[in-house]
Amino acid sequence: MANTATVDELGHSPEVRGKNYLNQTAGVWSWLTTVDHKRIGIMYLVSVLVGFGLGGIFALLVRLELLTAKKTIMDASQYNQAFTLHGAAMVFLFIIPSIPASLGNFFLPLMIGAKDVAFPRLNLLSLYLYWIGAIFMLAAIVTGGVDTGWTFYVPYASGVSTTSVISATFGVFVMGFSSILTGLNFIVTLHKLRAPGMSWYRMPLFLWSLYATSIIQVLATPVLGITLLLLIFERAFHIGIFDPTLGGDPVLFQHFFWFYSHPAVYIMILPGMGVATEILATNARRRVFGYKAIAFSSVAIALVSFLVWGHHMFVSGQSELSSAIFSFLTFFVAIPSGVKMFNWLGTLWGGSIRFTVPMLYGIAFLFLFAIGGLTGLFLGMLSVDLHLHDTYFVVAHFHYVMMGSTAIAFFGGLHHWWPKMTGKMYDEKLARVGFALTFIGFNWTFFTQFILGTRGMPRRYYNYLDQFQPLHAFSTYGSWVLGTGFLITFICLARSLKTGAPAPADPWGGATLEWKTASPPITENFEKAPIVTLDAYERPAEETA
Amino acid sequence: MSTSHAEHDHGHGSGNGDHVPHVLPFKVYIGTFSTLLFLTVVTVGASYVDLGHMGNLIVALLIATIKASVVALIFMHLKWDHKFHAIIFVSALIFLAVFIGITMSDTQFRGEAEAIEGKNPVDLKDPFKGERTGDIAVPKAVAAPAAAGSAAPAAGSAAPAATPAKH
Ligand code: HEM
Ligand SMILES: [Cu+2]
Numbered sequence: 001m002a003n004t005a006t007v008d009e010l011g012h013s014p015e016v017r018g019k020n021y022l023n024q025t026a027g028v029w030s031w032l033t034t035v036d037h038k039r040i041g042i043m044y045l046v047s048v049l050v051g052f053g054l055g056g057i058f059a060l061l062v063r064l065e066l067l068t069a070k071k072t073i074m075d076a077s078q079y080n081q082a083f084t085l086h087g088a089a090m091v092f093l094f095i096i097p098s099i100p101a102s103l104g105n106f107f108l109p110l111m112i113g114a115k116d117v118a119f120p121r122l123n124l125l126s127l128y129l130y131w132i133g134a135i136f137m138l139a140a141i142v143t144g145g146v147d148t149g150w151t152f153y154v155p156y157a158s159g160v161s162t163t164s165v166i167s168a169t170f171g172v173f174v175m176g177f178s179s180i181l182t183g184l185n186f187i188v189t190l191h192k193l194r195a196p197g198m199s200w201y202r203m204p205l206f207l208w209s210l211y212a213t214s215i216i217q218v219l220a221t222p223v224l225g226i227t228l229l230l231l232i233f234e235r236a237f238h239i240g241i242f243d244p245t246l247g248g249d250p251v252l253f254q255h256f257f258w259f260y261s262h263p264a265v266y267i268m269i270l271p272g273m274g275v276a277t278e279i280l281a282t283n284a285r286r287r288v289f290g291y292k293a294i295a296f297s298s299v300a301i302a303l304v305s306f307l308v309w310g311h312h313m314f315v316s317g318q319s320e321l322s323s324a325i326f327s328f329l330t331f332f333v334a335i336p337s338g339v340k341m342f343n344w345l346g347t348l349w350g351g352s353i354r355f356t357v358p359m360l361y362g363i364a365f366l367f368l369f370a371i372g373g374l375t376g377l378f379l380g381m382l383s384v385d386l387h388l389h390d391t392y393f394v395v396a397h398f399h400y401v402m403m404g405s406t407a408i409a410f411f412g413g414l415h416h417w418w419p420k421m422t423g424k425m426y427d428e429k430l431a432r433v434g435f436a437l438t439f440i441g442f443n444w445t446f447f448t449q450f451i452l453g454t455r456g457m458p459r460r461y462y463n464y465l466d467q468f469q470p471l472h473a474f475s476t477y478g479s480w481v482l483g484t485g486f487l488i489t490f491i492c493l494a495r496s497l498k499t500g501a502p503a504p505a506d507p508w509g510g511a512t513l514e515w516k517t518a519s520p521p522i523t524e525n526f527e528k529a530p531i532v533t534l535d536a537y538e539r540p541a542e543e544t545a
Numbered sequence: 546m547s548t549s550h551a552e553h554d555h556g557h558g559s560g561n562g563d564h565v566p567h568v569l570p571f572k573v574y575i576g577t578f579s580t581l582l583f584l585t586v587v588t589v590g591a592s593y594v595d596l597g598h599m600g601n602l603i604v605a606l607l608i609a610t611i612k613a614s615v616v617a618l619i620f621m622h623l624k625w626d627h628k629f630h631a632i633i634f635v636s637a638l639i640f641l642a643v644f645i646g647i648t649m650s651d652t653q654f655r656g657e658a659e660a661i662e663g664k665n666p667v668d669l670k671d672p673f674k675g676e677r678t679g680d681i682a683v684p685k686a687v688a689a690p691a692a693a694g695s696a697a698p699a700a701g702s703a704a705p706a707a708t709p710a711k712h
Contacts (some may be wrong), residue, residue, distance in 0.1 A: 249652070
C-alpha cells in the first residue's frame with residue numbers, strides 16, 4: 001500500500017483519524033436509524049445477549065427444580081413453561097441470530113473489503129423484525145406463558161394447551177423473516193461486493209460458512225413460517241391440518257417442523273465452525289490446512305442437512321421405510337463434519353500456537369464438537385435411538401453441539417473480535433477465569449446428562465425416580481459453575497469498555513482484512529477500497545521472513 | 546415454437562443492469578396458448594381412460610408438468626434469461642420434490658410392520674378400537690403406575706396422549 005507522509009499505516013488520512021463508527025454521530029436516534037452494518041451488528045449483539053440472559057435465567061430455574069426428585073421451587077405447569085421458554089429463547093432469540101446477525105453483520109463486509117452489505121436498509125429492517133418478533137414472544141410470556149416445548153408439537157399446541165401459543169409462534173414467524181432477509185443480504189453481498197482481487201477462494205472461511213448458512217436460511221425458513229401459520233390457523237379457526245380430531249395428521253407437523261429445524265441446527269453450527277476456523281488460523285499463525293475442503297464441506301453440510309430431518313421422528317409413528325431411509329442418510333452428515341475436524345487438526349499441526357483467550361475457546365470448540373457430533377451418530381442409529389429418544393442423552397447431545405460448540409465459538413469470536421468492535425482490550429486474566437469456569441461447568445452439567453439418559457431418565461419430566469436424584473443434583477451444581485463462568489465473562493467484557501487499554505488495529509497478528517483497518521473501524525470501513533493480492537490467511541512475505 | 550431467437554441470446558441477461566424486454570413474435574404466443582389448450586383437452590380426455598389410480602395420477606402430473614414448463618420457458622421467458630436464473634428455478638423445484646417425496650416415504654408406507662399403525666384413529670379416546678392385534682399390549686384395568694408417572698412430556702410424542710383406560 002502506498003504510504004505517503006499524510007497517510008498512516010492503515011491508509012487513513014488525517015481527516016478520518018480518531019473518527020470511527022461509534023463516535024461519528026451520537027444519540028439514540030442515530031443508532032435506531034443507522035444503516036451501518038457495524039452498528040446494526042452491535043445492536044444485534046446486545047439483543048442476542050439479552051436473549052441469552054433470559055434463556056439462561058430459565059435454564060437455571062429448570063436445573064434448580066430438578067435438584068430434588070419432587071417439587072423443589074415450582075409446580076408442574078410452571079416447570080413446563082420454564083423449559084419451553086428456556087428452549088424457545090435460546091433457539092430463536094439467541095442461537096439462530098447469534099453469530100450471523102451480530103458477528104457476521106459486523107465482519108462480513110469488513111472481511112471482503114466492502115463498505116457495507118448489499119442492502120443496508122433491508123439489514124436494518126431485519127433487525128426491526130427481530131425486535132418485533134421478540135416482543136411477541138415476550139408478550140406470550142407475560143400473557144400466560146407457553147408450555148408446548150420449543151418444538152410446538154401438535155395436537156397439544158394446536159388444540160390442548162391453554163397458554164399463549166399463538167403469540168409465541170407468531171413471534172417466531174416474524175423472526176423467521178428477519179433470518180431470511182439477513183441470509184439474502186449476505187448471499188448478494190458475497191456475490192456482488194467483494195473487493196478487487198478478493199476471489200471466492202481468497203475469502204476467509206468464516207464467510208464460506210456464512211454463505212452456506214445463508215442458503216439454509218433462505219431455503220428452509222419459509223417452511224417454518226408456513227408451518228407455524230398453519231398451526232396458528234388450526235388453533236384459532238379449527239382448520240383441520242394436523243389435529244386428528246379435525247381430520248389432520250400430527251406426524252405431518254413433525255415433518256414440516258423438522259424440515260426446517262434440522263437444517264436450522266446447521267444454521268446454528270456452521271457459523272460457529274467458521275468462527276472457530278478464524279480463531280485457529282490466527283492463533284496457530286498458519287494458513288488453514290485444506291482450505292477448499294473446509295469451504296466445500298460447509299456447502300455440503302448445508303445441502304445434506306435437508307435430507308435427514310426424519311431422524312427426529314423415529315418413534316413418532318412415521319413409516320418404518322421412512323425411518324430406515326432417514327437413519328441411512330443421517331450418517332452422510334458425519335462426512336463433511338469429519339472433513340472439517342481433520343482439517344482443523346491439520347491446521348494446528350506444526351503451527352506456532354499461542355494460547356490467547358480466543359484460542360482457548362477455539363480448542364474447547366474442537367473438543368466439545370467432537371463429543372456433540374459423535375453422539376449425534378449414536379442417535380442417528382435407528383435401533384439405538386429407539387432407546388435414547390426423548391431421554392437426557394438427547395438433551396446432552398444437543399447441548400454439546402448448541403451450547404458446547406456454537407455458543408463457545410460465539411464467545412470465542414466475541415473475545416477474538418472484541419478489540420476490533422469496541423477498540424478496547426479486556427483483562428486477559430479475568431477472561432481466562434471466565435473461560436475456565438464456563439468450560440468446566442459446561443462439562444460438569446451436561447456430561448452428567450449423557451449418563452442420566454443412558455440410564456433411562458426421560459426428557460421434560462417434572463418429577464423423576466429417586467435413583468436419578470444424585471446425578472440430577474450433580475448436574476445442577478455444574479449449572480451454577482457454568483452460570484458463574486458466564487457472569488465473570490460478561491463482567492470482564494463490560495469492564496473493558498470503561499477501563500480497557502486502547503486496542504491496536506491488529507492485536508493478534510491476524511491475516512484477514514478486518515485487521516487492516518482501525519479499531520474500531522471508521523464508518524466507511526476502509527478509506528480506500530483495498531486491493532487484495534494475497535490468498536486467504538497468507539501473510540505478506542516480509543512478515544514471515 | 547423455438548423460432549430464430551438465437552440472436553436474442555446475447556445482450557440479454559449479460560448482467561448489464563438495464564433489462565431490455567424480450568419480445569417474441571405474436572404467433573409464438575398464440576402457438577403456446579393453443580398448445581396449453583390442447584394439453585388441457587388431453588388431461589380431460591385421459592381422465593376417462595382407466596389406467597389405475599397410480600397410472601392416471603402419473604399421466605395427469607406429466608401433462609401438468611409439460612404445461613408448467615411451457616409457461617415458465619416461453620411465457621415467463623426463462624428460456625432466454627440468464628442461465629443462473631434457470632438453475633435457481635429448477636433447484637427450487639428439486640427442493641420441493643425432495644420435501645414432498647421423502648415425506649411420502651412416510652405417509653404412503655405406514656403400517657407395513659403393524660397394519661393398524663397405518664390407520665388414522667377414528668376415536669381418539671380409544672384409537673385402536675377393536676383392532677388390537679399381536680403384540681400390542683392391552684393394559685389391564687386402570688394402569689395406576691403409568692398414570693402417576695406420565696406428567697405428559699409436552700412434546701415427546703405426537704400421539705394424542707392415548708390413554709386406553711377403558712379396556
Ligand atoms: C454429526 C452431526 C449430527 C447428527 C448425526 C445428529 C443427530 C441427531 C439425532 C438423530 C437427533 C434426534 C434424537 C432424538 O430425538 O431421539 C438429534 C437431536 C438434536 N440435535 Fe443433533 N445431530 C448432529 C448435530 C447437531 C448439531 C450441530 C446441532 C445444533 C447445533 C444439533 C442439535 C440437535 C437438537 C437441538 C436436537 C434435539 C431437538 C429436540 O428434540 O428438541 N445436532 N440429533
Ligand atoms: Cu437433526
